[in-house]
Amino acid sequence: MALVFMYGTLKKDQPNYIRMQDPANGQAEFLARARTVEKYPLVIGTEWNIPFLLNKPGMGQRVHGEIYRVDQKMLEFLDKFEGCPEWYKRIKVKLEVQDRAGEGENTLKPGSITEIDVYVKTSYEPEWLQKPTYESYDTNGDHGLKYNDQVEKQ
Numbered sequence: 001m002a003l004v005f006m007y008g009t010l011k012k013d014q015p016n017y018i019r020m021q022d023p024a025n026g027q028a029e030f031l032a033r034a035r036t037v038e039k040y041p042l043v044i045g046t047e048w049n050i051p052f053l054l055n056k057p058g059m060g061q062r063v064h065g066e067i068y069r070v071d072q073k074m075l076e077f078l079d080k081f082e083g084c085p086e087w088y089k090r091i092k093v094k095l096e097v098q099d100r101a102g103e104g105e106n107t108l109k110p111g112s113i114t115e116i117d118v119y120v121k122t123s124y125e126p127e128w129l130q131k132p133t134y135e136s137y138d139t140n141g142d143h144g145l146k147y148n149d150q151v152e153k154q
């Protein structure tokens with residue numbers, strides 16, 4: 001079992017959430033909402049409008065997302081899906097737990113600080129640091145940059 005923090009298309013109500021619900025990919029259980037302790041730039045980039053948390057603490061905003069407990073199979077699926085470690089890297093980021101989901105010995109306490117794996121971008125064009133940043137990703141947000149995995153590569 002492992003914990004991962006989702007801030008992008010894998011969150012509830014976002015376009016790739018369905019992949020975490022598919023038993024063929026493994027098991028994922030929602031634990032709590034959380035936000036990063038430090039600020040990070042969460043930007044939208046590429047022709048596919050992909051959300052990226054850039055590994056540049058101190059810039060941008062405290063980013064909101066969701067913590068999931070996943071089994072080994074789901075972790076392997078997610079690594080493959082995110083192109084980790086070539087595209088995204090999965091690194092530990094300090095999070096502040098918000099509300100809890102359910103009781104139990106592994107329950108994360110609201111207000112507690114914990115370090116959890118997050119898929120971040122460690123290499124990117126310097127211009128990406130000039131992009132608008134978001135506190136909470138939504139493919140249907142005012143930015144108009146709807147996630148699109150259908151665009152053909154040139």
Ligand code: PCA
Nearest residue numbers: 006007008009010011119
């Ligand atoms: N999926 C991962 C990283 C960015 C994305 O689209 C996530 O939801 O956290």
